[in-house]
Amino acid sequence: MQSVRRHHGDNHSVVPNPAPLSHRVIAANVHVVPAPFRAFAVRSDEPQHASDARAPYGWVHIIRTASLDAGSLASLASAGDVRVSIETFSDIDYATTTPRELAAAAPRVCDLVGHIACALQLTGVLGSDLDDYRCSVATRIDYLAARGAGFHNDVRRHWSRCLFWLLALDLAEVDFVMPHAGVCLALAPGDLLVFDPTMAHGLCRPGDAGQAVAASFDTGAPGRQIFLTGELLLSDAQWALLGTPWLPVEHHEQQAALDLMVAEFDERSGTVKRPHALRDSMKRSTCHVDEPSS
Numbered sequence: 001m002q003s004v005r006r007h008h009g010d011n012h013s014v015v016p017n018p019a020p021l022s023h024r025v026i027a028a029n030v031h032v033v034p035a036p037f038r039a040f041a042v043r044s045d046e047p048q049h050a051s052d053a054r055a056p057y058g059w060v061h062i063i064r065t066a067s068l069d070a071g072s073l074a075s076l077a078s079a080g081d082v083r084v085s086i087e088t089f090s091d092i093d094y095a096t097t098t099p100r101e102l103a104a105a106a107p108r109v110c111d112l113v114g115h116i117a118c119a120l121q122l123t124g125v126l127g128s129d130l131d132d133y134r135c136s137v138a139t140r141i142d143y144l145a146a147r148g149a150g151f152h153n154d155v156r157r158h159w160s161r162c163l164f165w166l167l168a169l170d171l172a173e174v175d176f177v178m179p180h181a182g183v184c185l186a187l188a189p190g191d192l193l194v195f196d197p198t199m200a201h202g203l204c205r206p207g208d209a210g211q212a213v214a215a216s217f218d219t220g221a222p223g224r225q226i227f228l229t230g231e232l233l234l235s236d237a238q239w240a241l242l243g244t245p246w247l248p249v250e251h252h253e254q255q256a257a258l259d260l261m262v263a264e265f266d267e268r269s270g271t272v273k274r275p276h277a278l279r280d281s282m283k284r285s286t287c288h289v290d291e292p293s294s
Contacts, residue, residue: 162197
């Protein structure tokens with residue numbers, strides 16, 4: 001594989017010249033919201049956004065590059081599989097890895113972190129500078145293993161400020177579904193997915209009509225999925241550029257928004273549980289951050 005040298009300030013770095021990328025952008029900005037609400041927004045349990053919320057990011061990106069050959073994907077999946085443990089439906093397990101370990105697992109891929117960064121750069125979510133994507137990817141990479149996934153969202157700690165990426169290594173006959181946004185994407189090894197984890201999402205079988213059905217994910221290797229995954233942590237300015245700025249909760253209260261921080265979802269269908277009990281979720285008085293003790 002060829003690479004190109006890029007001058008950046010006083011430093012020189014080698015950047016992979018990847019095979020042609022296929023990039024699809026899927027709208028996820030029209031939401032099915034339960035009464036009495038009319039919109040979704042997510043608050044934070046971090047002090048910096050104690051009285052703020054943002055709307056969900058309205059797009060899902062799926063990118064494929066031919067530079068990740070089937071053998072390398074299988075080798076990476078094998079290296080991850082021995083480090084995780086999943087037994088039953090909707091089990092999810094993580095194992096942190098490093099660029100050095102990934103290079104050893106896939107020696108035919110020159111600079112895997114660079115390949116992932118180049119693919120993520122197509123989304124534009126961090127701006128146009130490749131170094132920002134490379135730094136984000138290199139900060140932390142995990143293997144993620146699942147056996148299907150019931151519907152859930154990820155909102156704790158700093159996750160409300162993140163988009164997630166998933167690189168599919170080993171899976172078959174699996175759809176990525178966001179039920180409230182009408183998103184259903186068939187995944188294949190080599191697919192790189194970028195999405196807002198604050199929206200409910202799950203892994204379903206194509207024949208289950210967007211339902212996460214436990215019986216469809218058998219025990220053994222055919223029932224499990226292996227990914228690499230990481231976070232794209234966005235600044236307030238970057239969220240604003242994406243059209244989903246952090247705004248005072250009063251703005252979202254006026255929009256009759258449901259706070260995704262406190263929403264619970266039916267694992268099979270993704271239906272929001274007991275929405276009427278969440279009527280006050282977007283009031284300043286229901287802040288998720290404890291007041292500092294005097």
